[in-house]
Structures are given as C-alpha cells and as structure tokens.
Amino acid sequence: MEYNETLQEELVRLSEELEEQTLRLRHEIHQCPELSFQEFKTSRLVMRELDRIGIPYEKSPQEPGIIAVIDSGRPGKFLMLRADMDALPIQEKTGLPFGSQVPGVMHACGHDVHTANLLAVGELLFRTRERWNGKVKLVFQPAEENGGGGREMIKAGLMEEKPDACFALHVKNGTSGLIYLKQKYLSSYSDGYTLTIHGRAAHSSMPEEGVDAIYIASAVVSALHGIASRNLSPMAQATLNVGTIHGGSAPNIIADQAVLGVMMRNVSRESRDVMRHQIETLAKGITESMGGTCDIAFRAGYPAVYNDVEFTKTVEQAFRSNADRLYENMGDGRPEGWLITDLDPMLGAEDFGFFAQEAPSCMIFVGTGGDAPMHNPGFQVDERYIKLCTRAMAFVAAEYLK
Incomplete structure (x- = not known):
C-alpha cells in the first residue's frame, strides 16, 4: 500500500484530530477523581473508550487495572506503554470549570492527563497499525500514589510475557513545552523503617531502676542523622529522616518503649545498601549498649526508575528527528532548549520503578x-501541551517499532 504522508506526518494529523476529544476525556476524569485502588469509574471510562476505538482489552487481576493490546499482525518488538489513574486526598482550589466534584479528592499530579493521553496514543497507534511492526500493550495502572499499583499488577501477571521495552511520561509544572529526558537513574528508592526501642519502666524518682527508651531513642536519632555525611560519598544523592517519635505515658515515668518512624531515599542501589546496613547496625548496637533492645522492621518502598541507556537513546532519537513535528501548531511553538538531558535525579519516588x-x-x-x-x-496544566504528550509517546512507539 502506498501512502501520501509519512507515518510521523499521519501521527501529527491524527493528534490534531483527536485533541478536543482528549481534552474532553481529561475533563471527565478530572471531575471524578478516585484514590488509589478505587479507580473503578476511571476504569469504566477507559473500557468505554477502548470499546469505541476497537482495541481489545482485559481487566487486570489487580483491580481496577486495564490491559489493552494493539497487534500489528507482523513480527516485531513488543512495547509496553503505561499510564497511572489515581488521584490524591487534596481539596482542589483551582477554580477550573471542570474542577473536582469529589470533596477532598483531586487530580493534583496529572494522572488525569496521563490516562486521557494514553487513550489518545492508543487510538493513534491502532489507526496506523498497518504502518509499524510488532505489538503494543497499553497499561492503565491504579495506585501509583499509594499502594504500588505497578508492583501489584506485575505480581498479578502483567510481565509474564516480557516486553522488549516499557515507556511512560509524566507531566511537570513549570515551563510549557520542555521535554526532560535522562539516561540511568531518574528517581530514587524510597524505603521506611520502624524502630521499636524497648527499655524498662520506672518512676522518675528512681531512674536507676529503669532503662529509659526515650533517652536511648535520642541517641539513636543523633547517630542516624550522621549516616549520610559519614558513610556515603558527598556526591551521593540520599536523605534520611526521622519523621515520627512516639513514647512514654507520663512525665514522671521512665518510658519503657519508644517508636521511631524513619524514611530513607537513595538514588543508587549501592548507597541504599550502605544506609540499610548502618541503620540496622547503629540501632541495634546503641540500644543494646544502653541496656535496651530494638525491634527493626524494614518496609521496602518504590524502587528507583532506571532509564535504560540504549532504549533512552532511541527515545532521544525519536524526539530529535521529529523536533519540528512535535511542536507543529502548538502553543508558542518549540521553546529554546526544548530537550533537557542534563537534569539531576529526583529524590521523589515513582512506582514506574517496578x-x-x-x-x-x-x-x-x-x-x-x-x-x-x-x-x-492549585496544580494546573496548560492544556495546549497535552498534545505534545500524545505526540511524544506516539513518536517513541513509531521509532521503536519501525
């Protein structure tokens, strides 16, 4: 079959055609935000739109996730595209005409954009499936914000057939039209500890008969805050925070228990391992040296997002070779310095790391x-640039599956 336009030109044209529809879907999702693992209305909207387009799908065993597949019918690579669907427990204060209709819940992180955008990308790829090879899996994921929905979908079998690559995007506040692309670590590991220090209760008039858990806890806190500065390279990107301390029952009683809530963030696996070792060694050693004991409970959080070097090069090539097309008929056009590749890893967590x-x-x-x-x-999105998200994801798929 002969075509009068290139695949990239067709993707641009279709993105223009679908722009208003994508914005309507975004508004519909934004008005009905749902918290983690409660995104059933959003899931039904996704299924409704997939039915309209004609893309086959199935419900994930981890509800309410949805998995859809677009198969070109020809051998080739297998690409997975992911969007998250959940909102946050925040009362919206934007004044938007399509603002949240759910008290205390808001799409304050752009997941409404991500979901509507992946539906648009899916329609673009479905309508052009004669022009690329292999297949694409669209993953509409619950619970990125709280609960690790990506991890749970993987546990439920999402990766039984391994994709050759996975791709996702996230909107970002600030200058419109910039694309942020980084090789290797993009985000950090986010893990927690609960340290329960046990002492022995006594009256404050007879401290020699007790073991003061609060006093021990204060020594542990001081030691923990020295881990990053004395055990990691000054160039390492890591933080450790003792966010909560609970202990004691009355001011005249020597406390027999104190509980510390600890959060650590590490960009690299190596610094994470060092920090884990030091937290556990210091907590146990200090507590026992002061006459108490310590129960240590580790909670693995989200792993760091690691952008594969070779695949990220493919993504960058897709953008650079289509720089003008990406910004065609869009906002104020292509901004100077539009592609930023020298950004530092963020210490925030993102469950795309799974x-x-x-x-x-x-x-x-x-x-x-x-x-x-x-x-x-007050988080808002300049909707003129949602089309840039659609084109960016579609161009990456076209480049990878050509």
Missing part, C-alpha cells in the same frame, strides 16, 4: 506549565 526492574525502560517529563507544584491544591 517496570524498570522487569524490562528496559524509560520515563520522561513533559513541561505543561502552571505555577503550583504537583501535589498542591
């Missing part, structure tokens, strides 16, 4: 304006 542990992966950020940061009641 995908990156299973297959070569890449996540990017797309600047969509707004003064308020993510997870803020």
Whole structure:
C-alpha cells in the first residue's frame, strides 16, 4: 500500500484530530477523581473508550487495572506503554470549570492527563497499525500514589510475557513545552523503617531502676542523622529522616518503649545498601549498649526508575528527528532548549520503578506549565501541551517499532 504522508506526518494529523476529544476525556476524569485502588469509574471510562476505538482489552487481576493490546499482525518488538489513574486526598482550589466534584479528592499530579493521553496514543497507534511492526500493550495502572499499583499488577501477571521495552511520561509544572529526558537513574528508592526501642519502666524518682527508651531513642536519632555525611560519598544523592517519635505515658515515668518512624531515599542501589546496613547496625548496637533492645522492621518502598541507556537513546532519537513535528501548531511553538538531558535525579519516588526492574525502560517529563507544584491544591496544566504528550509517546512507539 502506498501512502501520501509519512507515518510521523499521519501521527501529527491524527493528534490534531483527536485533541478536543482528549481534552474532553481529561475533563471527565478530572471531575471524578478516585484514590488509589478505587479507580473503578476511571476504569469504566477507559473500557468505554477502548470499546469505541476497537482495541481489545482485559481487566487486570489487580483491580481496577486495564490491559489493552494493539497487534500489528507482523513480527516485531513488543512495547509496553503505561499510564497511572489515581488521584490524591487534596481539596482542589483551582477554580477550573471542570474542577473536582469529589470533596477532598483531586487530580493534583496529572494522572488525569496521563490516562486521557494514553487513550489518545492508543487510538493513534491502532489507526496506523498497518504502518509499524510488532505489538503494543497499553497499561492503565491504579495506585501509583499509594499502594504500588505497578508492583501489584506485575505480581498479578502483567510481565509474564516480557516486553522488549516499557515507556511512560509524566507531566511537570513549570515551563510549557520542555521535554526532560535522562539516561540511568531518574528517581530514587524510597524505603521506611520502624524502630521499636524497648527499655524498662520506672518512676522518675528512681531512674536507676529503669532503662529509659526515650533517652536511648535520642541517641539513636543523633547517630542516624550522621549516616549520610559519614558513610556515603558527598556526591551521593540520599536523605534520611526521622519523621515520627512516639513514647512514654507520663512525665514522671521512665518510658519503657519508644517508636521511631524513619524514611530513607537513595538514588543508587549501592548507597541504599550502605544506609540499610548502618541503620540496622547503629540501632541495634546503641540500644543494646544502653541496656535496651530494638525491634527493626524494614518496609521496602518504590524502587528507583532506571532509564535504560540504549532504549533512552532511541527515545532521544525519536524526539530529535521529529523536533519540528512535535511542536507543529502548538502553543508558542518549540521553546529554546526544548530537550533537557542534563537534569539531576529526583529524590521523589515513582512506582514506574517496578517496570524498570522487569524490562528496559524509560520515563520522561513533559513541561505543561502552571505555577503550583504537583501535589498542591492549585496544580494546573496548560492544556495546549497535552498534545505534545500524545505526540511524544506516539513518536517513541513509531521509532521503536519501525
């Protein structure tokens, strides 16, 4: 079959055609935000749209996730595209005409954009499936914000057939139209500890008969805060925070228990291992040296997002070779310095890290304006640049599956 336009030109044209529809879907999702693992209305909207397009799908065993497959019918690579669907427990204060209709719940991190965008990308790829090879799996994931929905979908069998690569994007407040792309570590490991220090209760008039758990806890806290500065390279990106301390029952009683809530973030696996070893060694050693004992409970959080070098090079090639097409008929056009590749890893967590542990992966950020940061009641998106998200993801698929 002969075509009068290239695949990339067709993707641009279709993105223009679907722009208003994508914005309507985004508004519909934004008005009905749902918290982690409760995204059943959003899931039904996704199924409704997939039925309309004609893309086959199935419900994930981890509800309410949805998995859809677009197969070209020809051998080739297998690409997985992911969007998260959940909102946050925040009262919206944007004044938007399509603002949240659910008190205390808001799409303050752009997942409404991600979901509507992946539906648009799916329609673009479905309508052009005669022009690329292999297959694409669309993953509409619950519970990125709280609960590790990506991890749970993988446990439920999402990766039984391993994709050759996984790709995702996230909107970002700030300058509209910028694309943020980074090789290797993009985000950090986010893990927690609960340290329960046991002493022996006594009256404050007879401290020699007790073992003061609060006093021990204060020594442990001081030691923990020295881990990063004395056990990691000054160039390592890591933080450790003791966020909660609970202990004691009355001011005249020597406390027999104190519980510390600890959060650590590490960009690299190596610094994470060092920090884990030091936390456990210091907590146990200090406690026992002061006459108490310590129960240590580790909670593994989200792993770091690691952008595979070779796949990320493919993503960058897709953008650079289509720089003009990406910004055609869009906002103020292509901004100067539009592709940023020298950004530092963020110490925030993102559960796309679970995908990156299973297959070569890449996540990017797309600047969509707004003064308020993510997870803020005033968070907004410059909707002129949602089309940039659609084209970016579609161009990556076209480049990878050509």
